[in-house]
Amino acid sequence: MLKLVLPLLLASSTAFAWGGRGHDAICRAAVFLVKEEGLKEYLRNKPQMMGHLCNIPDFYWKSLGGDAAKHGNAAHFIDIEVIGLKVADIPSDYKKIVTDYTGKENKFKNDGTTIKDIPTEFGSAWWRADQFVTRIAALNKDFAAAKPPTNFKEEQDENLPYNKLAYQMVVDMGLMGHFVGDISQPFHTTADYDGWAAGHGGIHSYFEDSVVGEFDGDLDWLVLKEARALKNPSFLKPATVVDRMKALSIISNTEIPKILKMDPVTKPSVLKKEHGMEIKTRAERKPASVAFKKMKPVIVTDMARGALLLANLWDEAYSKAGRPKIGAYKSYKYPFTVEFVMPDYYSIPNEVKTKEK
Template identity: 50%
Template structure:
């Protein structure tokens, strides 16, 4: 089966969903049980379904919004270090500096191309996760000033400051979880996100969606058990979230050769450009059940890493927000479709999307 992309580059980024719906839910639902702070864990343990849902919002809802909204958020799901000619461990953490140093320079992944938009061509995965961490910690004073509900009516009052603060914290924790999950997916840490540059075209959705769907019913319990055994990792050490996210992505990047080596292909993919059209023929692969046998340890391990790291970030954000009392929250309000959160770390230049040009 072949697909045509008009006037595009064969290896241009596309909308990708790390782990699919099941995988993101597993990561965030498992993380609930890995939180160390007793008060926060007690609050979250009654809401694993809610956190799993929130962790999927950037894929299942935000990407369905009009292009004028979704276009700015799509590149925040990945990092393409090859575009800058850097390894993950060497990527600067100051996004404004990256934009200043690389905007207009040669795109090291696409021959004869320039970096027209750092946000679009390189991505901003770590900074998006960090944004939600900051949204939580930045409400410390507001949380401290909010009084718990005094009666049944106040418990269900969505405009009560306390209810608003708890709800916002819960939503931001869940949204942050999506991007931590993305960082655990090796193909979200490379410009060759779908494998076409290496003859593995179509690998992205096969690995994260089809193969994960073929996993057994006990996937979540296996992820949890493996995650709880993770005691030492550079990204578990105290420090700024961006530094820890970089260390976390470096582990994902290191798995790329193994991921390609295990790909159960029957025939390699093809990609070429003819008369301004990018022509792609994905690789032929064995059934996802075969893929699960090959990727079982990698997928379970990556989801476990994400779940453990996410729980640690939740703990740290909660502590930095003053460890607010959550026991008074009784609201039935459910975050079906949280509003899109605009990216707050881009300069006007880095926020321009080359896809729109």
């Protein structure tokens, strides 16, 4: 059995929530759930592009290393137990969390260790999604001043100011989708993200990747169908983006015990701490095909919630940007890679900001 020896102070999860296939399915489904007609018109032919963009924060940004990894990786989760509050009681003001809990005891470790850096230890997925909604809304004045393309040549012109704005909007929408999808994955709402404290070590990738891999080619349709069946969900009711992300996190987090019961463990994982190191022996469990029979409905519903919230946030961002006629932009420019976007909701040293530009 594989054993892992890691530093005791290893940073929080950098696991891929839902894996590439899951994020892709969520963002493709969201395309067909938007309500804003102008946005729907543009996105209906772009589900493949949105699925790709939603995976950029995992498969491209995480490969960059350096400050992109330091400030980007922790934006994929919320490790609620670190500050010792229930999800519903976590403040919506990120700077308040940084001020109130930096230097306080890490309630998850419960060994006297203090929290040195909230962004990397606690995470920030809610605020990361909000950042992209805000970035899109900020395009409003530029869209109002720019002239939409009026002929075939202008439609294809990547340098036309209006087209550049439309491209930036859609890229930011796709990037936003990743972090909404992250929060629909229950194990991205807990410090015990890989199940080691519960004897289910290795559950994270098993649940989001191995079991998801058991779906046939109808995963996108199942997610879309389930999302359309969700009537008046509670997580769409809060007024702000952060509070909607929080509301979804509350639901996702409460599903963890249910998923652990479905995990077909035949031998629990073992976690030992010796001389400042963690010695991990993964849980032994039955093949993913066995778990799939029980976990399938849970996964589909979790992804459907993520897709529905994402479509809701896309609609809001598009509306705040002035409902531009982005369907007039018809270039085939494709965002194969996207420059890393630094978080802007907590203080980052100026030298880092300068280097990232």
